Every structure is written in C-alpha cells, then in structure tokens.
Amino acid sequence: MGPAALRSAPAELLDNIVWESMAGAQAKFSVGTDVARRYAPGFPPVVAFADAEHPDFAALVPYCPPGEQFYCGGWSSGPAPAGWQIHADKTGHQMVWDAPIPDADPDFGAVPLGPEHVPQMLELVASRMPGPFAARSHELGDYFGVFEGGRLVAMAGERMDAPPWREISAVCTHTDVAGRGLAWRLIALLVRREIARGQLPFLHVMADNLHAQRLYQRMGFRFHQEVALRIVSRL
Numbered sequence: 001m002g003p004a005a006l007r008s009a010p011a012e013l014l015d016n017i018v019w020e021s022m023a024g025a026q027a028k029f030s031v032g033t034d035v036a037r038r039y040a041p042g043f044p045p046v047v048a049f050a051d052a053e054h055p056d057f058a059a060l061v062p063y064c065p066p067g068e069q070f071y072c073g074g075w076s077s078g079p080a081p082a083g084w085q086i087h088a089d090k091t092g093h094q095m096v097w098d099a100p101i102p103d104a105d106p107d108f109g110a111v112p113l114g115p116e117h118v119p120q121m122l123e124l125v126a127s128r129m130p131g132p133f134a135a136r137s138h139e140l141g142d143y144f145g146v147f148e149g150g151r152l153v154a155m156a157g158e159r160m161d162a163p164p165w166r167e168i169s170a171v172c173t174h175t176d177v178a179g180r181g182l183a184w185r186l187i188a189l190l191v192r193r194e195i196a197r198g199q200l201p202f203l204h205v206m207a208d209n210l211h212a213q214r215l216y217q218r219m220g221f222r223f224h225q226e227v228a229l230r231i232v233s234r235l
Contacts, residue, residue: 009200013162014094014224017202018048018073020162029140036060038070043140044132044159046071047232057081057232066234071132076228088231090206093213097201099220102188110189113143113155120152121145121170128172131204137170144189146182153177156186158194166199171212187219 013020022030022037030037030048036059038047045068049055052074061083064070069087080086113121118135121143125133137143141158154177159169168190173183194201204227205212217223 009164011224013165014096014202016048016050016052016074017094017160017162017165017167018046019050019052021160021167022048023050025161025163026140031063033059038063039134040136042134042136044071044134044137045069046073046132048073049075053077057084061234064234069231069233072230072232073227075230080232083235084232085235086230086232090229090231092204092206092227092229094224094227095203095205095213095216095221096224097191097195097220098222101195102191102220104192105185105188108185108189110144110146110186113138113145113152113157117143117145117152121155124152124155124172124174125170127174130170130172133170141166142190142193143170144186146177146186148177154182154186156183156190158190164198164200165202166194166197168194168201168203171203184215184219187216191220 022039029040029043031040032038035050035056038060047060047070055072055075118138121138122135137159138157141161143155143157145152145155147153154173156171157169158166160167168187171183171187191201203216203221205216207226
C-alpha cells in the first residue's frame with residue numbers, strides 16, 4: 001500500500017466522506033432522507049448532506065431533537081438556518097495512509113472491544129475527548145484496547161466506511177500511560193488489518209492538535225485536505 005494505490009483510489013469520496021459512508025456502506029447505522037442523514041441515536045452525533053456546502057437542514061428536522069448537538073463537516077460559510085444554531089466553527093485535517101504496511105507486532109497485548117466494554121470506553125473517551133463517540137460507536141467497525149490492572153488505558157477503532165476508504169477513529173490514551181507508544185501500536189494494528197482487507201486507511205485530526213498530527217505523519221499518514229467542521233443543534 002503506497003503512492004500507486006492512492007493514485008488509483010477514488011479520492012473524490014473523501015471530499016464528502018461522511019455522506020458517502022451514511023448513504024452507502026453504513027446506511028443501516030443512519031437515518032434520514034436522500035439529501036440529509038445522521039447516525040442513528042446511540043451512534044456518534046454526526047450529520048451529513050448530499051451537498052455538504054449547501055446543507056438541507058430542513059430535511060433533518062424529523063431526525064434531530066432540539067438541543068442535541070451534532071458535528072457537521074464540509075459546511076463553512078453562511079449563518080445557521082432558521083431553527084438551528086451554530087455552537088462552534090473548527091477546522092480539521094484529513095490524512096491518508098501513504099506508506100508500506102507496518103511491521104507485525106506479535107507481542108502487543110491489545111484485545112478486541114465489544115458491548116461489555118462500553119462503560120470503560122465511555123469513561124476513557126470522557127477523559128481524553130478524541131471526538132464524537134457514543135455507546136454504539138463500536139458497532140461501526142473493529143475496536144481494540146489495552147487493559148492494565150483491569151482498566152482500559154488506551155483504545156482505537158474504526159468509524160466511517162466508504163470503500164475502499166476506512167477511517168481510523170477514537171484514538172485515545174489515558175494520561176497515566178502517555179508516551180509509551182500505545183496509540184502508535186493500536187493504529188498500526190488497525191492499518192495492518194485494513195490493508196489486508198484491501199482498504200485504504202484515513203483519519204481526521206483537529207488542525208490545532210499538532211502533537212497528534214506529528215505522530216500520524218511519523219507513522220506514514222500524509223495530509224490530504226482541510227475539512228471545515230461546525231457543531232450545530234436545533235433550537
């Protein structure tokens with residue numbers, strides 16, 4: 001997996017990857033219409049539009065209760081439509097894998113995460129805030145974690161899915177074990193699995209999270225494009 005594979009991949013899917021995921025491979029995890037969708041309740045609070053730059057928020061009204069905050073990507077200009085409000089304007093970086101497959105790591109003690117681990121996953125996320133995450137996020141893909149003394153101290157998993165692109169998400173490490181390379185090893189594990197399945201790994205990181213960006217670059221991800229991100233809710 002490298003430059004040749006990336007050149008032949010449909011990069012235009014990345015321009016509106018949330019919609020491509022929700023309207024395609026992950027339609028069963030989302031609700032909405034043919035122009036606007038959201039992940040279903042219990043999944044990450046994310047909305048998507050067929051036309052990201054001109055979102056049809058009216059189509060989302062039946063699916064979004066007042067007060068619930070949602071992440072909306074790709075829409076960066078103009079005021080909130082009637083009946084909605086904007087809580088934050090942010091910028092993210094979209095990065096794609098552009099390196100050989102990582103070396104095998106047979107001694108790494110990561111374990112698959114499932115429904116029985118949700119309370120610990122939510123606790124770890126609350127302490128590290130890796131981005132939108134919810135109780136059913138683990139159903140969107142493979143999740144792996146590292147436990148020490150019965151406590152989940154690091155995890156990473158998969159979220160968006162628009163073949164051949166597969167997103168790595170929810171990368172977080174407890175401060176007690178920071179600096180030991182656990183995030184690196186978890187990401188490498190997911191990258192190996194995705195490449196073995198013929199998928200192209202990518203991820204999102206906030207533009208101001210320089211530490212994470214440097215980590216991803218050292219691993220083999222490269223910057224692809226900036227992504228506008230707004231947090232919105234119905235009034």
